[in-house]
Amino acid sequence: MKRILVTGSNGLLGQKITEKVLAEGRVKLITTSVGANRYPVKAGYEYAEMDILNPEQVKAVIEKYRPDSVIHTAALTNVDACEANKDLCNRLNVDSVATLLSVCEEKNIQLIHLSTDFVFDGKNGPYREEDAVNPVSYYGESKVMAEVLIRNSKANYAILRTILVYGISHDMSRSNIVLWAKAALEKASPINVVNDQWRMPTLAEDLAEACLLAVERDARGIYHISGEDYMSIADLVRKVADYWKLDHSFINEISSASLNQPAKRPEKTGFVLDKAIKDLGYNPHSFEEGLLVLEQQMAG
Numbered sequence: 001m002k003r004i005l006v007t008g009s010n011g012l013l014g015q016k017i018t019e020k021v022l023a024e025g026r027v028k029l030i031t032t033s034v035g036a037n038r039y040p041v042k043a044g045y046e047y048a049e050m051d052i053l054n055p056e057q058v059k060a061v062i063e064k065y066r067p068d069s070v071i072h073t074a075a076l077t078n079v080d081a082c083e084a085n086k087d088l089c090n091r092l093n094v095d096s097v098a099t100l101l102s103v104c105e106e107k108n109i110q111l112i113h114l115s116t117d118f119v120f121d122g123k124n125g126p127y128r129e130e131d132a133v134n135p136v137s138y139y140g141e142s143k144v145m146a147e148v149l150i151r152n153s154k155a156n157y158a159i160l161r162t163i164l165v166y167g168i169s170h171d172m173s174r175s176n177i178v179l180w181a182k183a184a185l186e187k188a189s190p191i192n193v194v195n196d197q198w199r200m201p202t203l204a205e206d207l208a209e210a211c212l213l214a215v216e217r218d219a220r221g222i223y224h225i226s227g228e229d230y231m232s233i234a235d236l237v238r239k240v241a242d243y244w245k246l247d248h249s250f251i252n253e254i255s256s257a258s259l260n261q262p263a264k265r266p267e268k269t270g271f272v273l274d275k276a277i278k279d280l281g282y283n284p285h286s287f288e289e290g291l292l293v294l295e296q297q298m299a300g
Contacts, residue, residue: 005030005067008074010038012169016208030065052096062103069110069215082139083263093142101153110156112214115143117163122266129222137263158219163226167204168297181237185246195234195253198268200226203290213280224271229287243291
């Protein structure tokens with residue numbers, strides 16, 4: 001059985017990988033994050049504190065546990081925060097990758113790196129893996145820099161790009177668009193939603209499954225991982241309203257420009273998923289099926 005080490009395991013994706021491994025076995029799991037383990041179940045895997053900004057600690061932890069694969073989920077993903085603090089963005093999204101690469105190359109460990117649709121400019125999505133990157137934000141730029149480092153390395157790697165991940169984490173410390181829209185509409189709070197950005201939202205469970213498939217199939221290269229349903233952000237929020245029978249009249253459609261966000265967003269992303277379906281056996285939920293998964297989890 002392969003041993004995998006996950007960075008950023010307190011985050012949504014990290015928690016979903018833990019959940020999956022505990023339910024299904026498949027691999028031996030070591031989870032790592034800054035500070036204490038926030039996942040409620042503590043048995044069935046090992047946990048180590050690891051700050052990806054501390055190269056000595058990263059090296060020591062990986063040498064201690066000797067994983068076959070590292071799944072690197074830790075990153076600064078707040079697009080406006082990356083624009084405002086480029087130094088921190090660089091350290092978390094680029095320098096951490098360089099640290100992991102040096103250890104993975106030396107120890108012959110597969111690196112599975114999470115990237116984003118924001119590497120594209122959004123002019124002509126949905127995109128294939130080989131399409132030219134052209135980020136419009138510093139977050140996207142940092143992710144391109146990390147991809148270049150990885151592709152120029154001698155490491156065995158798989159880069160999994162993904163889009164607008166949604167799901168429920170145990171401590172609910174961070175929201176996502178589905179939970180935000182549902183909570184606001186349940187309170188009958190008016191919300192502004194952009195109608196000129198198109199995405200293919202990704203259920204966190206599907207992304208966790210793709211990570212494990214990439215380990216099991218010893219995947220190499222770049223893979224596009226998302227849901228299959230292509231929609232505008234306004235459509236997405238309307239679908240959330242429909243699913244939970246909430247009032248549409250609180251949804252106020254606006255243009256991206258009117259938000260005056262520090263970082264620019266790509267207009268139309270979305271992915272062609274053929275490669276992941278063929279090579280990895282990836283089989284995502286539909287958006288409605290994803291909402292059912294969330295509903296069942298909320299019901300406990």
